[in-house]
Amino acid sequence: MEKIALVTDITADLMEETIKEFDIHVVPLKVSFGDEEFYANQLTGEEFYRRLAKCDELPKTSQPSPEDFRALYTKLLKDHDEIISIHISSALSGTASVANLAKKTLNGKIHVIDSKTVSLALGLMVLDAAESIKKGLNAAQIIDRLTEVRKNVEILFTLDTLEYLQKGGRIGKVHGIIGSLLKIRPVIRVGDDGICETYTKTRSRQQAINSIAQAFKKLGNGKKQIRLAIGHGAAEQEALDFKEALEDALQLKASVFTQVGPVIGTHTGPGTLGAAIQFE
Known part of the structure; x- marks a missing residue:
């Protein structure tokens, strides 16, 4: 049975226990408060909203770099046959495009999916894919299923x-x-x-x-x-x-x-x- 790694980004707003249970790999985006830049996973929700309430200028967000994806994909391909990488809507962020750029620099079976959604809905798609991997579906079956899941x-x-x-x-x-x-x-x-x-x-x-x-x-x-x-x-x-x-x-x-x-x-x-x- 092929070994499949599952990747998403932090906008899926997954619960920590879900990430651990299904071994989901989460790529962080960045958040900047003025000159201070953080990977989003460096800030707790409480700290972020506390800062947001106090800041004079709204923070800015930025997508991961191609190197962020390349480093993760390279590591995962060492002990996985394929990677399914599901990301925030391309209409809202360039994250999926960056993932595709990284994919093109590597030799390996990497499938980048534009979820065409965000946050909790993206999380539900990732969770469905995680359960499909656990059930033993192959990558092609999971990708086909994700198309149907997005419609639902x-x-x-x-x-x-x-x-x-x-x-x-x-x-x-x-x-x-x-x-x-x-x-x-x-x-x-x-x-x-x-x-x-x-x-x-x-x-x-x-x-x-x-x-x-x-x-x-x-x-x-x-x-x-x-x-x-x-x-x-x-x-x-x-x-x-x-x-x-x-x-x-x-x-x-x-x-x-x-x-x-x-x-x-x-x-x-x-x-x-x-x-x-x-x-x-």
């Missing part, structure tokens, strides 16, 4: 403010300035093209939360719900309440509950609540 994964989130998404340049099809002025709280979806878009508009935080459960039911269109993930940006108690409400509405227990990491948090800010669901 949805992510929706609501923000405390659109300021971070605007200033970070990831506003996509979300109408930020008007929304901020009118105090509209959009529910944001990552579309099939991997770009953030307004799924629906609400007038309050609670309306936004309630609409996510209804949206998942509609987007699922009768399909079986198999996995639910919940994430937040420095809003744990709200997220626990959100988790309970969503579990009740969907009759599905969340298997993932995590804090959104520094890279995604730079663009979404504190107070973010989000969820991703996988259908079958």
